[in-house]
Amino acid sequence: DAKTTQPTSMDCAEGRAANLPCNHSTISGNEYVYWYRQIHSQGPQYIIHGLKNNETNEMASLIITEDRKSSTLILPHATLRDTAVYYCIVSGQGGSEKLVFGKGTKLTVNP
Amino acid sequence: DVKVTQSSRYLVKRTGEKVFLECVQDMDHENMFWYRQDPGLGLRLIYFSYDVKMKEKGDIPEGYSVSREKKERFSLILESASTNQTSMYLCASSLAGNPDTQYFGPGTRLTVL
Numbered sequence: 467d468a469k470t471t472q473p474t475s476m477d478c479a480e481g482r483a484a485n486l487p488c489n490h491s492t493i494s495g496n497e498y499v500y501w502y503r504q505i506h507s508q509g510p511q512y513i514i515h516g517l518k519n520n521e522t523n524e525m526a527s528l529i530i531t532e533d534r535k536s537s538t539l540i541l542p543h544a545t546l547r548d549t550a551v552y553y554c555i556v557s558g559q560g561g562s563e564k565l566v567f568g569k570g571t572k573l574t575v576n577p
Numbered sequence: 578d579v580k581v582t583q584s585s586r587y588l589v590k591r592t593g594e595k596v597f598l599e600c601v602q603d604m605d606h607e608n609m610f611w612y613r614q615d616p617g618l619g620l621r622l623i624y625f626s627y628d629v630k631m632k633e634k635g636d637i638p639e640g641y642s643v644s645r646e647k648k649e650r651f652s653l654i655l656e657s658a659s660t661n662q663t664s665m666y667l668c669a670s671s672l673a674g675n676p677d678t679q680y681f682g683p684g685t686r687l688t689v690l
Contacts, residue, residue, distance in 0.1 A: 500677055509581075509667050509681030510620070557677045564635065565677055567620040 469493070469556045475572040478548075484541040486571055488554030491535045497558050499530060500565070501539045503550040510553065510567070513539065544575045580604070581682035583668055589688045596655040598685050600668030606680075607673035609651035611635075611643060613664040614684075620667065626651055627673065658689045 471489040478484040490499060500515040514521055514528045516537075521528045527540040541548055553570040584599035600609065610625040612635075622635030624643040632643050640662060644652040651670075655662055665686050669679040 498677065507684075509669070509684050510679075512678050512680065515678065555677075564622050564625075565679065569619060 470554045472571045478544045484544040486539040489536045490556045497556050499537050500555040502553045505550040549575045583682040583685050590658050594658050596658045598653040600651045602670040606670035608671045610669040611653045612667045663689045
């Protein structure tokens, strides 16, 4: 069972920032927030993960609220190639739990 | 860059056939995974392996077996394919120290007639 809630779909204009929200109100202290995406007909792609501090890499930024009950993935300048399903996953770093992919958010970047 | 390759992008088999799906990773990852993805059901873990010759059942192992004779290769076997095994099969790998950062292959779309 997915421990996260995400909107089913979102739209974003090309060149603008895409902000994808995720609620994970039951997250426990040792669980990380992971983000993956899946472009049509491809395997999922790891984007970023974090525990409690904000994180940034070459693909995106991850903002986690202080109470850790929600987070936002930010694609700073969305392109058409960012159109994909984005999955927010809460995981205990490979303990007894496995990655559980929910339904994700279908992000459509429009020209 | 991590590369995970799968032996076929598309495969068509008949009911009752034995099917082998091969996955190879080139980054010396300890962990390897097999998932299937179906519309409305998302990705579901079939089996995973954290070392050569080691395997663990995932959420839906019935009807499948796996083999890991070499670190870089993880095979999924359908002993007697059935139509309800028509699906997209995805292989992934990860480091032992960072098991949830998984790198996926492109997938094999298997159709069982």
